[in-house]
Amino acid sequence: MHEHAIDIHEGRIRIRESGKGPALLMIHGLFVSGDVFRPIVDRLSDRFRCLAIDLPGSGRSIASLSFIPGWLSYAKAVLDTADALSLARFSLLGHSMGAGIAIVAAANAARRVEKLVLADAVSLPYNVPMKGRLLRVPGLGGLLFRCYGRGMFVNYFRHDVFRDPRAMDLDLVLRHYEILSAHRTMTLAALRITADPRPVTTAVPTVGASSLVLWGANDRLVPPDVGRRLADAIPGARLEIIPECGHSPLEEKPDESARIIGEFLAMRGKS
Secondary structure, eight states: OOEEEEEETTEEEEEEOOOOOOEEEEEOTTTGGGGGGGHHHHTTTTTTTEEEOOOOSSSEEEEOOHHHOOOHHHHHHHHHHHHHHSSSSEEEEEETTHHHHHHHHHHHHHEEEEEEEEESOSSSSOOHHHHHHHSSSSTTHHHHHHTTOHHHHHHHHIIIISSGGGOHHHHHHHHHHHHHHHHHHHHHHHHHHTTOOOHHHHHGGGOSSSSEEEEEETSSSOOOHHHHHHHHHSTOOOOEESSSSSSSSHHHHHHHHHHHHHHHHHHSSSS
């Protein structure tokens, strides 16, 4: 996997690229970077051109001074990245908040997005866990977020993101914490947009791309019922729920996730 950067209106975007074949743009979720896709890239790059991006203001991407986090602005950044890479047609793989961004991008570029893979997507309304609601409260949320230390961050991944904490890559989580420390204001703004997924919900029924909805059966952050409702709302979508898995099946169950995703992407036409 090699890394490079491109300049778009939304900032300088860092991309990790590996493999040849049909293009697959990968969009990460909150608190992390494109590094979360490494296990999947390792398993798909023999068949696909995998492009894992860091969103503006996340990872090693630098947001422009005019960039304001939002579902539409992130989706535009993804499509502008595709333009800068000269991708006329491509598929999207999004996880968590990144899956919500992928939905909005696919709805706004129907002729360009071939297939859509949505993993544990922030998309339809659901009951957000209490700690998530507190962080979104104006004033209080900002204060709590400034106090969000490394130990709390690691515990969040260990107890909330992963079903089996042994699947967690501690070194990667610690790198994610360093990212959060460097982009705390931008990350808090991104966190707050997840409290209102209405732009995503509105886009869902307009998605025309062949879609796979992938979910961890034991997701504590975005419950599997959201995945079932999402698959029902996207015309012709396929639903796959991975047993004994938390919020990040791409990391916790990479072999099974890559098998399902690879088979789906390889299918011709509507699935």
